Amino acid sequence: MPACWLSRSGWGPSALRKADGPRPNPSPEGEGLSLDLHLHPCLKNATMKTAPFVAAVLLAAPLVLVTAASAQDGNSRPQPVVQPLTIPLPADRPYPGTMQLRVDATDVARGIFHVRQTIPVAKPGKLTLLYPQWLPGKHAPRGAIAEMAGFTASAGGKPLAWTRQPTDVYAFDIDVPAGTKSIEVAFDFLSPTRSSEGRVVVTPAMMNLQWEQVSLYPAGWFTRNIPVQLDVTLPEGWTGVAALDGLKTSGNRYSYAPTNYEVLIDSPMFAGRHFRKWDLGHNVTLNVVADEPHYLAASPDHIARHAALVAEAVALFGSRPFDRYEFLLALTDELGGIGLEHHRSSENSRAVDYFTKWDENDWERGLLPHELVHSWNGKYRRPDKLWTPDYRTPMQDNLLWVYEGQTSYWDLVLAGRSGMQSKETILGEWASHAANYSVQPGRRWRSVEDTTLDPIIAARKPKPFASWSRTEDYYNEGSLMWLEADMLIRGATNNRKSLDDFARAFFGGREGDWGQVTYDFGDVVAALNAVHAYDWERFLRDRMQASGRPAPTGGIERAGYRLVWRDTPNAYDRDRMAQGKNVDLTHSLGLTIDKDGIAGNILWDGPAFRADIVNGTRIVAVDGVAYGKERIEAAIKAAASDSKTPVRLLVERGGRYRTVEIAYHGGLRWPHLEKVADTPDGFDRLFAPKRAL
CATH class of the missing domain: 2.60.40.3650 (Immunoglobulin-like)
Incomplete structure (x- = not known):
């Protein structure tokens, strides 16, 4: 039935009559509807095409409606209590x-x-x-x-x-x-x-x-x-x-x-x-607490890189939106993890070996750059609907692809410029994100901007099939989108302008001003056009507000690289898996497996999904032998060399065991960014220290 039929109460023959108003005149097209009654508003626009349906409904309605009304007549029917403000x-x-x-x-x-x-x-x-x-x-x-x-x-x-x-x-x-x-x-x-x-x-x-x-x-x-x-x-x-x-x-x-x-x-x-602090210059201090005192053993080089991070941020934005800034960093295996921004401080935790195993932790050193950038982007400049006068007024997250997305871009750029992270790790991270979006089916129905509402919708809880529902992709897809914007400006202006110019004009301000200046979508577009005239409104709406977009690789390609697949992980994925003691097989079997053999991050409609493996399933054995990371990688390689050999797994879920055969023959696959021959390296210019210019 039409929806309007279901939206009314008090059914009976009178429901098809208007309480007052003129009797409608039958039209030539509606001669079959020339009934002696006042038509319900839902039926006033009926035409010859709808006449048979409407006529049938009108003839059947009295009996149906009387029956429905009679069935409800004896039920109690309360009215809502109005709650005053x-x-x-x-x-x-x-x-x-x-x-x-x-x-x-x-x-x-x-x-x-x-x-x-x-x-x-x-x-x-x-x-x-x-x-x-x-x-x-x-x-x-x-x-x-x-x-x-x-x-x-x-x-x-x-x-x-x-x-x-x-x-x-x-x-x-x-x-x-x-x-x-x-x-x-x-x-x-x-x-x-x-x-x-x-x-x-x-x-x-x-x-x-x-x-x-x-x-x-x-x-x-x-x-x-x-x-x-x-x-x-x-x-x-x-x-x-x-x-x-x-x-x-x-x-x-x-x-x-x-x-x-x-x-x-x-x-x-x-x-x-157990506490130590270091002066990083520019009225910025690094304050560190640790589970045990020996974890505070930072070398002069470690501190010099943190100081370079601060100097590069000030050089990028041109002014400081604070009178002083305190990095608050906990090196801990006991305190709950956190990465939160504040105007004059950060609130961060990292693993206890942040300093003591410095060379092994390159992949995770983007957190402090991220929170520092937020002093400019998020705290000083803030989307107008994310600024609220108290902590009861709801926030509107729509522009988080600027607030968080561009911060996720600058944290990588500043990490590269300061030496906090290597170029190899940063390119590996962008490769990992671009690859995940290239196979993410949730892109078909959900825009990046809609994912900005995910902190409210999902409260950051784990999801059964995150690749289909999507999560907070405004961070990493936002980063890739801003990379494309930067490379577009650089290419169009022969490197005379870049997103650095936008950052200085948009996020820079009066030295020491740690109030807030709000903005909206139009302000972002205008500021980009002031750097380089382009249809930025369409660019941003297409990439952030539209669903069904291709993988966000435009910035990678404009920088002179392409996304490729290899049978060994990139530096970012390698170190990330090593610290997490897991194996990410998203691009082969379509899942990740933790150190205990528990499957997670099941790729929607991927090989594991089609074998009815869900999050929480335990991989007990591979080809009849107890599960191990090396063993499942070997099974994937074997299946790649023989199209008749499946990946055989014994799995357990809820105390029930079964054997599954996954017909996957594509081999081990991890994403990398590969330099295109005979093209300028846009990343070398991007990561060049700004202080030296």
Whole structure:
């Protein structure tokens, strides 16, 4: 039936009549519909082509509709309860007083933070306090409200009544008595003690204090207008670092000068037993905590490369959107992993051997460049719908292919220019991404821009068939798209201009300005056209907003390279698999296998998929012998040399075993970027240090 038939209630013969209005005149084309009734709006435009269907429906309708109505007449039918808006919207006005936030972080053994907060109030009545929900950098509502416990409110030592709003569980309503100048709230933050409960933020050697987890703020104000003064008590002998000003220490108590709540939330702390710091120049410091002290053994060359990274970033953008910047880096196997940007600091973790096995970790050294670039792209310049006045207002992620995608481009470029990563590793990473997109079926139905909503849709949880559903591809496909834009500009201007010019004009600003300047899609297009006139609107819309696009290899080809396949992994995939202790067979069997033989990342409609292998399936044996990485690679090679020999696997899932034969004969395949003969090497020019120009 037409959809409009299903959208009405109160069925019966009268449903086909209008309550009032003129009786329609039959038309010559509709003589067969010349019925003595007032037609339902759904039927007013019926023509000769639809006449037989409509006539049949009209003749059958009375019996069908009466029957349906009769069947429902005895059912209870409630109406919705209207929920009034009871939370004040944020206003750009001064807050009457300064909040005091006290955090006791000494309970390391149990990972519990004890919070005490004093909040000035302007008048009696209902005060709504909010726990931060929509968090910058996480691009989604990720507030850790479930870990809050023991909440109380009081004034002058007397308890106050409070209720949580059932339609917004992040909102607490408190009854403030007349004559009250401030209230006290207290609660415990029960941080996860194992990864199954969430990200671990406290270990015996270090902690990651995120102030949004241990504070509330009053509704009705822009958070930048709410003053707050922080005191935090750390375990004895620990050192803490945060990009907050006015630090005074008394034993293990850290007290900071008043700031505003927005700056507080953007200035997390790393603290630990084992700590070192290095000056990188340009008012940038590298602060490192580690599980054990020997992991802090950085060589002068290691630090020189970090310093070169900072210098290259300043040379690229032309100014600093900060007065100082603190790299916060945890080298740990115990603290939960993190890579998060802030305006005047990073919040990162890497493996404990970041320094001690430097030559083996080239592939993972793009994280610090990424977060540093975010000070310009994401924090200072921010999409207008990603800037919000508080942490309750929803963010709109559509332009993350600029915010994250171009940052993912610059982190590789700056890593190459500074020596943080080798050219071989960077090209291997681009090859890996381009190859994955070349076989990704989800491209047929989902655009890159739609994947910017994935942090909200999927909350970054694992997916059954990610190649079909797609994930947050705006990072890596965004990087490849910006590579193409850069190479297009370089080629059209005979290397007189490049995306460097866009970066300086668009992300650069007034030296030391660490406010925010917002932009929209039109601003991006205009800034690109100011560098080189081109149909940038079509270019960006085709690549970011359209589905069904080919693999994003245009920048690779403009740089004088092509995507090829070899039977050995590129440098990036090789080191990535070595550290992860897994084998990535995406481009052969269509899956990855971890160190325990567990399959994952099943390629939609790939060989493993067609053999009914799904994520979590355990590969028990290959050709009747216990699974091993070398053994399955040998089986793939054998099948490539004999078209009649399948890859035979014994697999187990849920306690059930079966033998599968995969008829794949294409051999081992990993992607590489290969230089095209007799063409200029665009990557050599791209990675040339800018400081030397």
